[in-house]
Amino acid sequence: MNANNPRDLFPGALEMMILRTLRLQPMHGYALCQYIKRASDDLLQIEEGSLYPALQRLLKNELVTAEWGVSSTNRRVRIYRLTAKGRKHLAHEVSAFERMLEGVTRVLAPAKS
């Protein structure tokens, strides 16, 4: 594997990022996609399309809701909004992720301790 390639995401990461983004403000799919790309500075490889199945999963688990609205560019778009359940789930996921990250970091840098 070429080390310079952007990394694939681990399962659940995309959902986590979507939820995190939606916590800032409700958004439609295209905007979400643009935002995540920009925010990650292209370090993570996100296939634009994979956003939509992820959104469907979130919808199904009632972590987000969606309704048709009008975008700033005056298009008819489906705007996603974080639910209370989504907010809680995000918090839980983030803390679990951070614990995991901490563990991984410790293992990767054993000399420091």
Add this chain to the structure above:
Amino acid sequence: MNWITQLRRRNDLCDDLSAEIRGHLEERTQELIEAGMSPAEAAASAQREFGNATLIEERGRETWHWMWIEDFLADVRYGFRALRKNPGFTIVAVLTLALGIGANSAIFSLVNAVLLRSLPFPEPERLVSFSAHNWYPQGGFVAMRSSLRTVDVAAYLEGEGLNLTGQGDPQRLYGTEVSAEFFSLLGVHPKLGRVFQSGEDHPGRDSKVILSSALWQEKFRGDPGIIGRQITLAGVSREVVGVMPAEFQFGSPKTQLWIPFAFDPRSDTYWQRDWVPIIGRLRDGATPAGAQAELQVFQSRLFALFPGKLPSSTWQPARVISLQQQIVGDVQPKLLILLGAITLVLLIACANVANLLLARAASRKREIAVRATLGAGRWRICRQLLAESVLLGIAGAAIGLALAWVGVAWLKSELPAESIPRLPTISIDPLVLLFTTAVGICTGFIFGLAPALQLSKVDLTESLKTGSKNTVGGSQRLRSGLVVSEIALAVVLVTAAGLLVKSLWQLVHVDPGFRSESILSARLTPNQAFCADFSRCQSFYSALLDRVRALPGVHGAALVNALPLNGRVAFIAARFEGYPQDTGNQPEPLIFDSVITPEYLSVMQIPLLEGRGFTPSDSAPKAEPVALITASTARKYWPGEDPVGKHVRAAWEPQDPRDNHWRRIVGVVPDVREDSMAQTLPDWIAGAIYEPYSAHAVLIDRRPATEMTVVMRSSNDAASISGALREAVRELNPEVPVTEVQTLRAVVDKSVSAPRSIMLLFAIFAGLAIVLGAVGVYGVISYSVAQRTSEIGVRMALGASRGKIQSLILGHGARIALMGVGLGLMGAFLATRLMASLLYGVTATDGMTFIAVAVLLSLVALAAAYFPARRAMRLDPLVALRYE
């Protein structure tokens, strides 16, 4: 959103998704155009960046598919992986289940074929029989046939022996007499030719015969030109009118041909002899209740029709029952007992696998904890574990099916065909497949549930942090509980098996009243026509006996009309001198009447208790009629008196003062088990006498006995004697078939084959139960030793002796064993009385058996605990302390 709403809204959701994706692509295209691309380039580029839109849409849609199916499949895949990772466990568990399920399916296929499957005739639910007393005199049947309006009836009588001659060696065939409408009532069609027609059961028109497919193939090489041919049966020529298909079977599988009754009102058999069983088919619109009411009215009229006296108890009010019920009535309880017993075996197997799962639980704790951390709820984990056990159950069912297939073949060969109706039809049919699958899935749930609940109750931080092998205390208790119940179930089964073993032991050690060693018997069946002149018959037999006695190695030979325990009895309605007679409705008692030649008693080694035996002069035509009486009969009819010199006679003989039909009793012999090893006399028989083979000795059909069995005491092997016997018979009369050549030992063995096979099945079940129970004890004890290794180390370090350690562990085993045995004895006490009908000479709560079983299973359990205990004792304290 529950799944119903999801289902309803799914199409909307998917449409939204498509619109959304279109919008996304448009937006991106627009942006690229604004950035200076040509519209075509922009669209292509947007597509490229987005990826495969169709695929993505598809994946989006999939999200809304029914979740449980997806989850289920995922669980199954995961379960597969988990099981493959642990092949040792998987193999043991699957084999244990396969044994349990396979045995269950085999027994179930028996139950299915005998009890559940409907009779293979059109509209089987309308076929009926009459309970209570289903036998009617021929005249009664003819009257019934013409008068009943709600039900069509047919009569049949199995077991007609017929000599087939003119087709190579004379052959004895097993025939069934049927009334003309028998086949059409059942709704069966012949393979060739036709069935009997109305009127063909009248004398003069009855010389027809229908062959079974097997006989047609075997004796006539499947000749299609057989229809219309004449064959000679019992010396009478009959026209073959039909051949039945191979699958047709009614009653005994031994039936080789069918001949019509010859209902003849002038014949004395019309009312007296050959009472026949009757089957019926409800007419259109008739109900069983209607038929029953009509039959009861008919029965009351039947008394008036009857020419002789009948006891009022002859016909209890008939109950109309299904023919199926009639056919299987006797075996139903036996089969249900077997099914119950085999279910216990399966439960033991389940407990064992549950135990294995629990033992494995410890090592899976971390895995489960990780899944829980990743957000799987308890129910989700439970479901996942259950999927795994159901997979095990299904795998067990698959292999079990193969075992069941072998088991069914074994049952077919092992069980006596006479004692179980429709035995040849047992097979693994779709219902058995369904049953096996269902049992596989259910057992998966049964043994998987407790471990799944236990395991999904993980303490996350604890398990993740330490990865400790210390299991939750509850698990150990649960495991011990499972083993206790295993032992208890095993005790129930072993007790049942023990009772049956003891019954069989008693049964085969019953003194049958004769010695069966080195006696060969063979049945000779001259045609009735040949014996019409009785003296001709008698001289044939006496010449034969002379020849047989001259054979090398033969020490004695004699004749008897009905060999004991051979399934055939001969009887007369008798009157005893001086015994209070028919008070109105009391019928004449039926008694066994054995017709013998003088040497019979010495060949069979039946001792003489009083008086004298027979001499050749007793058989002379003008000799005074004499008889021997059995001890219990003498006690019954002449209590406290000397029976020698008393008289007995057949009830129907004219009471003419000049007659000499009274037979003078000349001696007393011990009782012989004529009909079954279990009883001296069956309920419907009042006594037994012996008569010399002579023209006086007429049986219930009022003819001198002609079909006789020759018994020979010999030191030579059976084969050479039977060869010489056949040769002698052929020379004296080439038309007499020699059949049923067998040692008396084999006859006695066969008479207990039904209880023996049931006992054998139970012994197998009990063996399985013991092995599974022992494995369970071993597993739970060795697991607890592993658990307590460090504790044992500490104990040793503190000075506990090795013996102390061993008894500590053995004590654990003993507690489990005692609890299991105790519970099991209670269970057995309640359960074994269900099988009282199968027992002989032993009560359902036989103390000796219970004690023996308790001791046996305790020893087995202790032995199973001994090995882990010894391992514990030999632990090196240092290693044990460092353990973990």
